[in-house]
Amino acid sequence: MGLLPEGSQQVEDAVRAVLRDVLGISQDRVDAFAAETPLFGALPELDSMAVAGVLTELEDRLGIIIEDDEVDGEMLETFGALTRFAMAKALG
Amino acid sequence: MRFGPAEAPVVMIALPPFEEANRLRALAVTVARRLGEQGLGAAIPDLPGTGESMIDIAATRPADWQQAFAAASASIGENRLIASLRAGALFDGDDGAIGHWRLTPQDGAKLLRELIRTRIAGLREDGREASTATLTEAAMRDGIELSGHWLTPALFGDLEQAVPPPVHPLRTVRLGGDIQPADHLIEAAPLWRRAEPSNDLHLAQILADDIADWVKTCRAG
Numbered sequence: 001m002g003l004l005p006e007g008s009q010q011v012e013d014a015v016r017a018v019l020r021d022v023l024g025i026s027q028d029r030v031d032a033f034a035a036e037t038p039l040f041g042a043l044p045e046l047d048s049m050a051v052a053g054v055l056t057e058l059e060d061r062l063g064i065i066i067e068d069d070e071v072d073g074e075m076l077e078t079f080g081a082l083t084r085f086a087m088a089k090a091l092g
Numbered sequence: 093m094r095f096g097p098a099e100a101p102v103v104m105i106a107l108p109p110f111e112e113a114n115r116l117r118a119l120a121v122t123v124a125r126r127l128g129e130q131g132l133g134a135a136i137p138d139l140p141g142t143g144e145s146m147i148d149i150a151a152t153r154p155a156d157w158q159q160a161f162a163a164a165s166a167s168i169g170e171n172r173l174i175a176s177l178r179a180g181a182l183f184d185g186d187d188g189a190i191g192h193w194r195l196t197p198q199d200g201a202k203l204l205r206e207l208i209r210t211r212i213a214g215l216r217e218d219g220r221e222a223s224t225a226t227l228t229e230a231a232m233r234d235g236i237e238l239s240g241h242w243l244t245p246a247l248f249g250d251l252e253q254a255v256p257p258p259v260h261p262l263r264t265v266r267l268g269g270d271i272q273p274a275d276h277l278i279e280a281a282p283l284w285r286r287a288e289p290s291n292d293l294h295l296a297q298i299l300a301d302d303i304a305d306w307v308k309t310c311r312a313g
């Protein structure tokens with residue numbers, strides 16, 4: 001990634017915290033997530049019901065609205081993709 | 093379900109409707125026990141149509157919950173404080189209470205949005221497309237099943253408009269990371285987001301302590 005807008009670290013921290021809290025994963029485990037860490041389809045905890053919880057919790061914590069048509073396989077594919085999506089919504 | 097010493101002020105705990113009630117019941121019971129240890133009474137009323145029965149909830153509307161909760165409250169006596177969790181705030185209005193306390197209050201539109209979002213995710217998993225618009229249209233026309241509960245058009249429509257009633261004095265508590273207005277933030281994970289019902293003894297203690305302090309403040313004020 002190039003130069004990141006201010007607030008990027010907070011957004012990334014929020015995404016980690018949401019995954020930790022909604023999926024019941026330990027802090028150590030979410031801290032180990034890197035940009036290419038696969039999420040939907042790879043994490044057993046992240047089923048379709050959990051996806052709804054993750055999206056809603058992200059909305060509440062970042063003050064964003066996520067529309068139905070913005071939710072696709074790509075933005076949930078990896079931790080990096082989800083974080084980039086969240087950053088674009090929160091800071092863009 | 094009622095806990096605590098017979099003569100003490102009673103905290104009426106309002107659980108949210110639908111699935112979150114199951115997810116938060118153990119926490120609510122633990123909070124009630126901790127309140128008992130601090131010399132306070134606690135009660136967790138059962139609301140119509142929030143059990144397992146699909147038939148019950150088809151005939152239920154938020155006004156019914158409000159009435160049922162108010163009736164349960166009135167039967168407790170004057171010395172009561174209302175503590176609601178999440179969308180339990182939608183029917184926690186009670187003019188006779190000494191005060192109100194809310195954990196992460198949620199309005200009806202947001203509640204429906206979450207239920208619909210879960211439904212859309214499930215449909216997509218089955219390879220079927222759906223949108224908030226199409227599901228809302230269907231709900232208002234025919235009713236809709238969301239997370240195992242049948243919502244009539246009337247119930248759906250009521251919930252879309254429902255907001256927590258204005259109450260005073262009110263203390264609003266939220267969890268860290270939540271950016272909406274609050275009187276106090278607690279660092280804890282949102283139990284209502286977990287698929288499986290669970291408990292958090294530490295959080296229950298913190299909540300009970302906070303409620304007990306608020307009871308003291310309301311009684312003094």
